Structure formats: structure tokens, C-alpha cells
Amino acid sequence: MTLMPIIFILYLFNYLDRNNISQAKLDSFEEELNLHGSDYSTAVSIVNVGYILMQLPSNMLITKLRPSLYLPFWACIWSCVSAATAATKSFGGLIALRLVLGVCEAPFFPGVFYLLSCWYTKKELAFRYAILYSGLVLATATSGLLAAAIFATLDGRSGLAGWQWLFIVEGAVSLGFGFIAIALLPDLPASKTGSTRWLLNEEERRVAIDRMVRDAVSDQEDNTSIWHGLKLAVLDIKVWIFAFIMCSSQSAYGFNYFYPTIVEGFNLGSRTITLACTAPPYIVGALIAYGVAWSSDRRKERGFHIATPVGVAIIGFIISVATLKTPVRYFASFLYISGIFGANAVVFSWAATTVNATPQKKACAMAIINITGQLGSVWSPYFFDENEAPRYPRAMVLLLVFAALDACLTLSLKVILRRENKKLAAKGNEEGTVPTLYML
Structure with a gap:
């Protein structure tokens, strides 16, 4: 009642504050900043460079600091940086702000997932992660609706364009929740600080x-x-397999920053209708993620609960490439969004309970996994070429390939962990003990 609600809300704004650029694109954002060619893709991609630079040092620090102060501090800073985007006047200024935004947002996700894995057991973690991850899903689902409301009511107010108000409003609300988090976040179970003290x-x-x-x-x-x-962490092969699973998954998730543009290509109606139509697939994706994570925890199984949703996503990508019919392509987006979300709801919980020989190893491993995953977010925006709109066939094929790689790596890791469990069981028999095994 303290940890889960506040990290859910902060993760929602963590994602809103970096993803609102995709809604701004539908306003006068590109024209006013004079963006051309691949400038928008670069602005989307550069935030991940900040993530890559900051995540490992941050997760090394968090084991020595109080998460209840450290994480809200960065939430307040990134909120201010995101709001400052409203004042940028050029491509260079946008790139600088997006890079700083990535650095400021980087500590939150691996840090909060480290905190979750210190409080919840293996059979509890996937569903809790799905709750956290649904903050991302809800942010994506509501961002279009929020943008539509802001564009309709605030555009031109006080001499500011709708896209500028979008950054200001979301940044201000995020800042408020950053301050609230200081009172609600606990530190580690053994501590008597943060909300843990009361x-x-x-x-x-x-x-x-x-x-x-x-x-x-x-x-x-x-x-x-x-x-x-x-x-x-660096010497553990399991860490690197998880890292490449996340990289493949994030690459397959590359449609996200372009989804409003993809829906705009369906010609469903006005800008408001287009933004509203981006929400349903993400809401369905959130429900699917809850179901997959609940089933994974209940059945104490991870690998098939990742590979199966990824298979559904692959079907969605295939349909998107194979047809020009708008209803079918819109339905296909439900498949690939739900599939990727369902798989991602499980993968991090599997990683956190597999690479935890020490708390310090777990913190470093989660950062390495997330950093490698961010590489997929660096290059995937360049999959989409405006000249290939609205089908984006090259992009969909590349997303399909990375999704297939994701499934193959997941099933390979399941085989490796089964062998590790046999070794642990044999050692337990020799010592007369009952070992705790890896979840498969």
C-alpha cells in the first residue's frame, strides 16, 4: 500500500515524460523546431544514450544509499528537465535536453526493480512487476487522450503551442508526485528508514x-x-543471455514511438480521433500483461510465459506486413502490443531472481541487463522510414526478426537453467539438504 502505488505512479510519469515527444509530433512540434529527415528519430534515440551512461553507476550507488530519497530525487530532476523541453527552440537544444533527460530518468527503473526484488519472493515478483509495468502501458494508453485534451483546450494559451503545454503540464504533475514519494517509499527490509520506520x-x-x-x-x-x-555479474553467462533477451525485446518494441503516426496512417479521422484510437491496444496489452504475470507466478514458470506472448507478437508483425486493409492492420497492432507487453511483464522478474548471488551482484546485473536492452531503443527508431509510411514494411520485418530472436534466447536460457538445477539438486543430495532451485 506504500511501495507499489507510488512506484506505479512514478513509472507512469517516467514514461510519459520521455514518450510525450510522440504526441508532440502530431502538433506543430517538428515545424517550430525545424526538424527534418531523421532528426525526430535522433531525438527519440538520444535519450537512451543517457540511460546507458547512467544506469550501471546508479545501481552500484543505490546499494549504499537510501532508495526512499535517491529515487524521488531523480524523479524531481527529470520532471524539471522534461518541462524545460517547452522552452527549446532548435534541434540542438532538443538533443541536449533529451540526453540530460535520459541521464536523469536512468536511475529509476533498474533502481526501483532492485528495490522490488528485495521485498518480494520469486513467486510474487512477476505479478508485482506487471503492476509496475502497467504504469508504462497506462502511460502509453492515456498519453494520447491527455495530449488530445491539452491540444484542444490549451493550444495558444499564454502564447504557447499545445505541444509546449503538454511538456509543462506533465512535468509539473510528475514533480508533485516526486515529493510525495519521499514520504511513502520504504528502504530495504532490514532498514528502519523511509516508510519502513512506521x-x-x-x-x-x-x-x-x-x-x-x-x-x-x-x-x-x-x-x-x-x-x-x-x-x-560480468562473468555470469546468464546475465548476458538476459541482456540480449532484453535487447531483442526492446528492439521489437520499437514501434512504440511511432504508434501514433502508424495509427494516423490508418486515416481513421481527425487528430483527436487518431490519438483516442492509440489507447485501446495498450489497455488490452495491460490486461494481457496482468494475466500472463499472474499465470507465471501461479505456475512458477517463466520461459514459456515469455516465448508464447512473443509468438503472438510475431503473428501481429506478419499481418502488418502482409496486408493494407486498415481494420486488419489495426487488429494486428493489438496482437504485437499485447504480445510484447505480456512477455516483458515476466522477463525482468525472471532475471532478478536468477542473478542474485549477492545484493550487489543483483543490482549490477539488473543495470547491465537494462543497459543492453536500451541498445534496442537506440537503433529501433531508425527502422522507420517516413517514405515507407503507412505500412513501414522494413520496420515490421525487423521487429519480427528481433521478436523471433527474443523467443529463441528465452527457450535457450530455460534449457541452461534446467541443467543448473540438476547440479544444485545433485549437490543437495550429497550434502543432505533441500536446495532452492532456479525458476524455469
Whole structure:
């Protein structure tokens, strides 16, 4: 009632504040900033460079700092940077702000997921992550509706264009929730700071610690050095497989920044109707993500719960390439959005409970995985060539290829972890103990 609601809201604004550029594109944004050719794709892509630069150092720091202060601090900073986009007058200024925005937003996602994995067990984590991830889905679903309302009511007010008000309004609300988070976020279970100091008594705190110790896979280490944790993460093949799974997934998710433009190509009506029609696929995607994550936790299975939704996404990409019929292509977007969301609702929870030999290793590993994943967000905007609108056949084929790679890597990791479990079981038999195994 404290951790989940506030990180859900902050993640919603974390995504709104970097994705609102896709709604601004439908206003006079490109004309006023004199953007041409691939300038928009560069502005979309550059934010991920900031992510890549900041995520690993940030997650190394968070194990030594108070998350209840560290994460809200960055939320307040990124809100101000996002709002400042309304004042930019040139392509160069936009690129500089987007790069700084990436640096400021980078600590939040890997940091908050590290915090979640310190409070929730393997069988609880996927559904909690789906709740967090649905903040992204809800942000994407409502961003079009919010943009439509702002464009309709504030465009021209005080001499500012609709796209400028979009950045200002969303940044201001995000800033307010950043301050609220300071009061509501807990620190780690063993701490007596943040909301933990009034949320849990001593007995409840002991239970919170003990259940996480019991849930840890039977390959834990005692060395708590952050540099040792970084070394363990870099040398673990499982970390890199998860990293390339995320890279493939983020590459397949490259349609996101262009989805309003894709829907505009369906010629469904006015700008308001176009923005409204971007919402339903994301709402359905959120519901699918909840269902997949709930099933994954209940069945204590991860691999097939990732590969199956990805298969659905692949079908959606194939349909988008194969036809020009608007109703069919709109239906196909439901398939690939729901498929990618359903898979992503599970993959990070699988990673966090698999690469956790020490808390420091887990923090470093999650940053490495997310950094590598961001590479997909760097290059995927360049898949879309305006000359290929509205079908974007090259982009859809590339998204399809990365989705197929995602599924193959996922199933390969499942085989590797099954072998690891056999080794742990054999070791447990020799020692007369019952080991805690990896979730497959």
C-alpha cells in the first residue's frame, strides 16, 4: 500500500515524460523546431544514450544509499528537465535536453526493480512487476487522450503551442508526485528508514528479512563488495543471455514511438480521433500483461510465459506486413502490443531472481541487463522510414526478426537453467539438504 502505488505512479510519469515527444509530433512540434529527415528519430534515440551512461553507476550507488530519497530525487530532476523541453527552440537544444533527460530518468527503473526484488519472493515478483509495468502501458494508453485534451483546450494559451503545454503540464504533475514519494517509499527490509520506520514493527521486519533469505537460490555468497558484485555479474553467462533477451525485446518494441503516426496512417479521422484510437491496444496489452504475470507466478514458470506472448507478437508483425486493409492492420497492432507487453511483464522478474548471488551482484546485473536492452531503443527508431509510411514494411520485418530472436534466447536460457538445477539438486543430495532451485 506504500511501495507499489507510488512506484506505479512514478513509472507512469517516467514514461510519459520521455514518450510525450510522440504526441508532440502530431502538433506543430517538428515545424517550430525545424526538424527534418531523421532528426525526430535522433531525438527519440538520444535519450537512451543517457540511460546507458547512467544506469550501471546508479545501481552500484543505490546499494549504499537510501532508495526512499535517491529515487524521488531523480524523479524531481527529470520532471524539471522534461518541462524545460517547452522552452527549446532548435534541434540542438532538443538533443541536449533529451540526453540530460535520459541521464536523469536512468536511475529509476533498474533502481526501483532492485528495490522490488528485495521485498518480494520469486513467486510474487512477476505479478508485482506487471503492476509496475502497467504504469508504462497506462502511460502509453492515456498519453494520447491527455495530449488530445491539452491540444484542444490549451493550444495558444499564454502564447504557447499545445505541444509546449503538454511538456509543462506533465512535468509539473510528475514533480508533485516526486515529493510525495519521499514520504511513502520504504528502504530495504532490514532498514528502519523511509516508510519502513512506521510501516513495520520489529517482528514484521524480521519476517520480511527471513522470507527473502529462504527464497534465495542456493548459490549465494557472503562477499558484499560492490566491485565483487560487478565482477560476478560480468562473468555470469546468464546475465548476458538476459541482456540480449532484453535487447531483442526492446528492439521489437520499437514501434512504440511511432504508434501514433502508424495509427494516423490508418486515416481513421481527425487528430483527436487518431490519438483516442492509440489507447485501446495498450489497455488490452495491460490486461494481457496482468494475466500472463499472474499465470507465471501461479505456475512458477517463466520461459514459456515469455516465448508464447512473443509468438503472438510475431503473428501481429506478419499481418502488418502482409496486408493494407486498415481494420486488419489495426487488429494486428493489438496482437504485437499485447504480445510484447505480456512477455516483458515476466522477463525482468525472471532475471532478478536468477542473478542474485549477492545484493550487489543483483543490482549490477539488473543495470547491465537494462543497459543492453536500451541498445534496442537506440537503433529501433531508425527502422522507420517516413517514405515507407503507412505500412513501414522494413520496420515490421525487423521487429519480427528481433521478436523471433527474443523467443529463441528465452527457450535457450530455460534449457541452461534446467541443467543448473540438476547440479544444485545433485549437490543437495550429497550434502543432505533441500536446495532452492532456479525458476524455469
